[in-house]
Amino acid sequence: MTFDSTYMCKGRLMLRLGVRTLWVAALAAALGCGAARSTLAAEPVDPWPELARDIFNGRQLADGAGLIAIDMPYRAEDAAIVPVTLRATLPPGDARTVKVITLVIDQNPAPVAATFQVGAGVTMISTRIRVDSYTNVHAVAELSDGKLYVSTTFVKASGGCSAPTTKNAEQVNANVGQMRFRQFAKLSEGPASGSREAQIMIRHPNNSGLQRDQVTLLYIPVFFIKELRVLQGDELVLAMESGISISEDPNIRFSYLPNGSNTFRVEAVDSSGHVFKSEWPAAPAM
Amino acid sequence: MLLWPCCYDSKAARCLLAAAFLLMAGVGAGSVPPDAPLQVREVAVGVFVHFGVNALMTAENEGAIANIGFVVGDDAVAVIDTGGSVREGRRLLAAIRNVTAKPIRYVINTHAHPDHVFGNAAFAGEAAIFVGHRNLPRALALRGPYYLDAFRRSMGDALDGVELIAPQQLIDGEVKLDLGNRALSLHAWAAAHSDSDLTVFDDTTQILFAGDLVFVRHIPVVDGSLRGWLAAVDALSRIPARRVVPGHGPLAGWPLALAGERRYLERLAQDCRALIATGGSIAEAAATAGVSERSQWELFEAYSARNATAAFAELEWE
Numbered sequence: 001m002t003f004d005s006t007y008m009c010k011g012r013l014m015l016r017l018g019v020r021t022l023w024v025a026a027l028a029a030a031l032g033c034g035a036a037r038s039t040l041a042a043e044p045v046d047p048w049p050e051l052a053r054d055i056f057n058g059r060q061l062a063d064g065a066g067l068i069a070i071d072m073p074y075r076a077e078d079a080a081i082v083p084v085t086l087r088a089t090l091p092p093g094d095a096r097t098v099k100v101i102t103l104v105i106d107q108n109p110a111p112v113a114a115t116f117q118v119g120a121g122v123t124m125i126s127t128r129i130r131v132d133s134y135t136n137v138h139a140v141a142e143l144s145d146g147k148l149y150v151s152t153t154f155v156k157a158s159g160g161c162s163a164p165t166t167k168n169a170e171q172v173n174a175n176v177g178q179m180r181f182r183q184f185a186k187l188s189e190g191p192a193s194g195s196r197e198a199q200i201m202i203r204h205p206n207n208s209g210l211q212r213d214q215v216t217l218l219y220i221p222v223f224f225i226k227e228l229r230v231l232q233g234d235e236l237v238l239a240m241e242s243g244i245s246i247s248e249d250p251n252i253r254f255s256y257l258p259n260g261s262n263t264f265r266v267e268a269v270d271s272s273g274h275v276f277k278s279e280w281p282a283a284p285a286m
Numbered sequence: 287m288l289l290w291p292c293c294y295d296s297k298a299a300r301c302l303l304a305a306a307f308l309l310m311a312g313v314g315a316g317s318v319p320p321d322a323p324l325q326v327r328e329v330a331v332g333v334f335v336h337f338g339v340n341a342l343m344t345a346e347n348e349g350a351i352a353n354i355g356f357v358v359g360d361d362a363v364a365v366i367d368t369g370g371s372v373r374e375g376r377r378l379l380a381a382i383r384n385v386t387a388k389p390i391r392y393v394i395n396t397h398a399h400p401d402h403v404f405g406n407a408a409f410a411g412e413a414a415i416f417v418g419h420r421n422l423p424r425a426l427a428l429r430g431p432y433y434l435d436a437f438r439r440s441m442g443d444a445l446d447g448v449e450l451i452a453p454q455q456l457i458d459g460e461v462k463l464d465l466g467n468r469a470l471s472l473h474a475w476a477a478a479h480s481d482s483d484l485t486v487f488d489d490t491t492q493i494l495f496a497g498d499l500v501f502v503r504h505i506p507v508v509d510g511s512l513r514g515w516l517a518a519v520d521a522l523s524r525i526p527a528r529r530v531v532p533g534h535g536p537l538a539g540w541p542l543a544l545a546g547e548r549r550y551l552e553r554l555a556q557d558c559r560a561l562i563a564t565g566g567s568i569a570e571a572a573a574t575a576g577v578s579e580r581s582q583w584e585l586f587e588a589y590s591a592r593n594a595t596a597a598f599a600e601l602e603w604e
Contacts, residue, residue, distance in 0.1 A: 073591070077572060079432075081568070081595050081596065081599050085569070126567065128568065132432070157436060159440070159588065160342060160589065160592070161400060162592060163429040163432045164432065165428045165429055166428065166481075167509055167511065167600075168477040168481045168510055168511050168514070169421060169481050170477055171477065182565075184565040201603070247599075249603070251602070253567070
């Protein structure tokens with residue numbers, strides 16, 4: 001089966017990888033320690049070369065130093081909520097623009113955390129991810145000329161009783177889909193850029209569905225935000241295609257260039273096909 | 287129930303070897319023989335506690351970082367938390383058998399964290415009823431496999447034999463358990479330290495086993511709901527306890543024991559709210575929220591950033 005659109009391919013891949021690891025996890029749970037221990041005992045294999053080949057269809061990845069940066073804490077303090085900031089900066093005089101940024105958490109059950117399609121002036125995206133293990137994190141920027149640039153960082157797993165799951169299971173299904181939108185007065189890159197920052201938050205358990213519920217003895221179904229689009233008027237600012245590596249209550253802060261529209265619109269779709277929409281007045285230009 | 291089988295044979299062989307060495311040496315100086323009873327202190331008549339060390343779980347401390355204990359009634363015994371390894375659980379069982387031959391009727395888990403439940407398997411052969419918060423099975427299901435994996439990495443063999451044993455008797459609201467002329471009042475709390483917090487109050491001596499709803503000296507760890515916890519602190523203070531066995535830290539007077547925890551949690555909430563109001567980021571919160579409390583707590587560096595991260599994400603929705 002082939003797909004013309006690379007964007008579609010990415011979506012499929014995210015799902016395929018997700019499903020594959022779901023099975024592995026389910027099997028490990030069913031077999032108890034035997035399976036889990038044998039994976040631990042196995043020699044660590046760097047999954048990145050294969051991941052990169054699968055995600056980007058074997059396309060060349062150039063060194064992204066100075067072009068795409070990942071800002072993450074060295075240690076995942078809370079396995080369920082690890083802040084990550086992606087910054088894309090083109091050198092002065094470079095006429096190209098950033099089109100897509102892909103965030104990959106190599107060792108997570110679903111490595112492709114998110115694919116961001118970015119509109120004009122989006123040079124910074126901050127979100128929160130789950131980190132299951134010691135892992136490399138890759139960010140790949142696709143520019144308007146089709147070239148791909150990659151940067152990487154390493155994150156240590158959290159310690160203590162932190163787990164990449166909800167803290168308050170009681171609350172998670174209340175208010176699913178509730179959204180908050182904030183616009184920040186502060187300019188992120190100096191007054192000359194005209195750039196501003198905004199943040200979209202959506203209540204959603206974004207659960208992995210990996211775990212067996214011991215009360216019902218059923219596997220908790222996968223339930224996550226898979227698409228989110230932010231528009232200024234009718235113009236796309238940011239579109240995120242995402243999976244279960246994004247933290248509960250997905251939260252995205254981003255820079256953008258105001259285009260003079262009066263409204264911001266946000267549309268989100270989850271894995272069960274629920275559609276969430278909301279609209280807010282754009283803050284007056286500064 | 288997830289089973290985590292281990293190689294008992296080689297373990298037993300090692301144990302025998304170690305015992306032989308100890309016999310030859312004539313003393314056990316500096317090392318503890320296998321399954322030596324945990325050191326317990328009778329904090330009130332019939333109420334025994336092993337006070338854990340304020341540290342992270344390691345192979346060396348065998349996960350024995352939480353306060354765990356037992357209460358002896360006329361007919362039976364209730365165990366309150368089982369420790370951070372099966373070995374710690376077995377040593378608790380040995381301590382119980384030093385005190386009484388009465389049957390263990392209940393094994394109560396105060397919440398799902400590994401330092402409180404990883405010793406459960408030591409009591410699997412005791413015909414006891416495992417008791418926990420109505421959310422405990424779900425919490426164990428969601429977190430257990432991850433904990434087993436993560437702590438296997440840091441603790442290695444010390445984790446052998448751990449089984450995630452879910453409670454058979456679920457507590458919702460307030461329930462009394464009888465040990466023979468001795469009633470324990472169990473209370474299941476809304477999400478606070480975690481989303482499966484249970485307290486155990488000995489009606490006879492007014493000793494409160496608070497689980498991790500109360501931290502003394504050891505920095506409180508937010509893994510449920512900061513707002514819920516602050517509300518719980520108010521409700522906890524109304525329990526007519528004489529003294530409290532906190533989840534971590536020394537035996538303390540009541541409700542004075544809550545003062546430090548309340549101050550820290552309020553500071554954390556205040557700092558996060560101030561950052562949220564001014565457009566600060568979650569990374570800034572991790573670095574700054576609550577840090578004025580640093581000198582007041584043990585293990586502050588291990589949990590401060592994590593608490594602030596969790597608090598910020600929760601309070602952003604206010």
